[in-house]
Amino acid sequence: MEQGLDGRQAVYVHVGGCHLAGKRSKGVQRDQALRALTDGVDACPHCRPDSELGYLE
Template sequence: MNDPAPLTRVDLLHFLARPRNGSSCIEQGLDGRAAAYVHVGGCHMAGKRSKGITQDQARRALNEGVDDCPQCRPDAELGVLEG
């Protein structure tokens, strides 16, 4: 009776979009100790050495000098400006 509207092509491809739900991750360097990059959650460049972090942790890492991923630009996503 109340069938939902058919999905559009954009709806079907929505899963490919970068998540904007506030998730972030930090990628560890090869030594497993030093942080290498901060990523927006879902970034295709985040490697196997990445783990999820909160937005506050991501901002803190960026402010402490951890590099931002040049592909997903978490600094812009999180509103962190270069000083």
Template sequence: MFDDLPPDLERLETLRTWHALWVARIDEKIRQVRVQAEQQERAAAAREERRPDWLIEYGLNRDAMPLGVHTGDCHMAGKRSKGVDADTARRAIAGGVEACSHCRPDTALGLLE
């Protein structure tokens, strides 16, 4: 058998203590990473629950006209978007507001086939 450990009890106990401390540090880090992952999952679930089904994007001006309609998960929706219900999104598209060419809310709303 391959035995590269020291032969005396004192050094073996020192190695045992050293490695026990490292195992404790590793266990604590694993616990911290698991807690952080759970917090991130909860935060992502909360964001998912708050996400609206439809978005209307507005221009820079406070009283600006709507610029576009997006689905709630569209990556192209800007920061000046507001959540709306399906009827409001349909009326906006029917009223001439441009439907996003990436997420195609007009198709999802049943306005186009």
């Protein structure tokens, strides 16, 4: 999960090992990533965690 510049709000969900995940990223559990996606946090367009996790809008 990549945090915004303020460090409080998530801006992207990434798959572990995504080379686009920046320094503000941290690992989270699968259920947390799915919850973030359902709450409207964008999926990284490169690594497509929504497809990887089985969540498609």
